[in-house]
Amino acid sequence: MSLDSLLRGMLIRLLAGETGVALENRVPDLDGRFSHIEELGLYLHIPFCRQICPYCPYNKELYSPSAASQYVEAVTREMDSYSRLVGDKPFTSFYIGGGTPTTMLDSGLGPMLEHIFKVFNMRCDIHMESHPNDLSEENLRTIQSLGVKHLSMGVEALQERHLRRLERPYSVDEVKAAVERAVGAGFECVNVDVIFALPGQTLAEVEEAGRELLKLGVDQVAAYPLFTFPYTRMGREAGAERDGNSGVLRRRKMLRVLEEIFYGAGYERTSVWAFTRRGVPRYCSVTVPLYLGLGASAGSYLEDVFFLNTFKVSEYISSLEKGRLPIALSMELSERMQMAGWLYWRIYETRFSKSAFRNRFGREFDSVFGRYLTPLSWFGLLDDDGEEVVLTNAGTYWLHVLEDLFSIDYVGKLWGGSQQEPWPEMVVL
Ligand SMILES: C[S@@+](CC[C@H](N)C(=O)[O-])C[C@H]1O[C@@H](n2cnc3c(N)ncnc32)[C@H](O)[C@@H]1O
Numbered sequence: 001m002s003l004d005s006l007l008r009g010m011l012i013r014l015l016a017g018e019t020g021v022a023l024e025n026r027v028p029d030l031d032g033r034f035s036h037i038e039e040l041g042l043y044l045h046i047p048f049c050r051q052i053c054p055y056c057p058y059n060k061e062l063y064s065p066s067a068a069s070q071y072v073e074a075v076t077r078e079m080d081s082y083s084r085l086v087g088d089k090p091f092t093s094f095y096i097g098g099g100t101p102t103t104m105l106d107s108g109l110g111p112m113l114e115h116i117f118k119v120f121n122m123r124c125d126i127h128m129e130s131h132p133n134d135l136s137e138e139n140l141r142t143i144q145s146l147g148v149k150h151l152s153m154g155v156e157a158l159q160e161r162h163l164r165r166l167e168r169p170y171s172v173d174e175v176k177a178a179v180e181r182a183v184g185a186g187f188e189c190v191n192v193d194v195i196f197a198l199p200g201q202t203l204a205e206v207e208e209a210g211r212e213l214l215k216l217g218v219d220q221v222a223a224y225p226l227f228t229f230p231y232t233r234m235g236r237e238a239g240a241e242r243d244g245n246s247g248v249l250r251r252r253k254m255l256r257v258l259e260e261i262f263y264g265a266g267y268e269r270t271s272v273w274a275f276t277r278r279g280v281p282r283y284c285s286v287t288v289p290l291y292l293g294l295g296a297s298a299g300s301y302l303e304d305v306f307f308l309n310t311f312k313v314s315e316y317i318s319s320l321e322k323g324r325l326p327i328a329l330s331m332e333l334s335e336r337m338q339m340a341g342w343l344y345w346r347i348y349e350t351r352f353s354k355s356a357f358r359n360r361f362g363r364e365f366d367s368v369f370g371r372y373l374t375p376l377s378w379f380g381l382l383d384d385d386g387e388e389v390v391l392t393n394a395g396t397y398w399l400h401v402l403e404d405l406f407s408i409d410y411v412g413k414l415w416g417g418s419q420q421e422p423w424p425e426m427v428v429l
């Protein structure tokens, strides 16, 4: 057993009180599962891209107009199946992710959104991902006419050599122009994703990218270190030397450079990865703890059950054509696991209040997790004033390391496995 898996096993046992976590090929009984829920988030997955980037772990396939039009019908069917179960529960957060949602700007995104707003009680703005090459002036107007108020795009890097290495289909000047157009278009928040700790990247290059983004006036920067997922092309090429040139200390230094730039310019840390201009509503994926996911590979979490749709677009479509929900895997969660999941996501946001835990679970936070938090505050990883818990910069960094330990392995097993087998019998995490 590697040190990684030993540590992972220990953490799962410690936090969730379980020895292993398994998802099974079973459609859960959803009757009555929405009745206690006060508010929900909605996630819509668009699994199409105009290119397949070698580093990307997300579920996607090459865009084709015919697949897109069948997809619109399937998502519409899926919404209709849920509308009876969900009733008029309010959705207070809505996120459209991918793949690349902007591939469907002219092939059904509008009608899908209209249907969502017709069948569900939507009480929120729309947050949506986009690709820089799709952000012409005309497309930006279309995006706004759909009601999108918060826009994100994958810039990835601001040096030609890194853009070439990542096989991104634009030059530095082109992507900067796309960012400028988006920033000037009047969204409430424009987020750009960048990746650091790229092969051979220097600290000076990270600093240059950070300063350029600041000059371009973006509201938020989500900066991820390059994760090499074993099932991506880059992951396969990197093989065993996954951390070769992006080791822990190197990443920490790069993150420090970004922290200095963005804190210095008045941005706040709003999640493990994101810096947001103070006063701007942060761009993010679903912001409430419970959510329903629509589309191929979308996940849903309703208090005591988590379930995941099949990843394969053709299977997703044919399942709904046959009148069946496209759920491939599900897992019932014990109360202890729900609490551990709650803590994981709140820590990911870098802060939480203990009263929110009490409201959700009817138990005192300290009686459940207090003994794990106290040593962390001794080590300066978090500040705990008795009610609010806030991660320090050092705490956030170590959370990155933990994330790396968990996410790469879990995502590899769950997403990598589901991309190979549309209806897996079981996935053990
Ligand atoms: C769905 S894409 C963004 C939208 C659009 N498809 C695009 O490429 O511009 C999600 C983002 O996740 C980040 N990402 C993808 N693969 C990554 C990896 N292996 N390591 C770190 N970040 C990654 C990238 O910043 C990417 O822009």
Ligand code: SF4
Residues within 6 Å of the ligand: 048, 049, 050, 051, 052, 053, 056, 057, 058, 060, 098, 099, 100, 131, 154
């Ligand atoms: S990074 Fe974006 S464009 Fe590239 S494959 Fe992933 S989702 Fe598609």
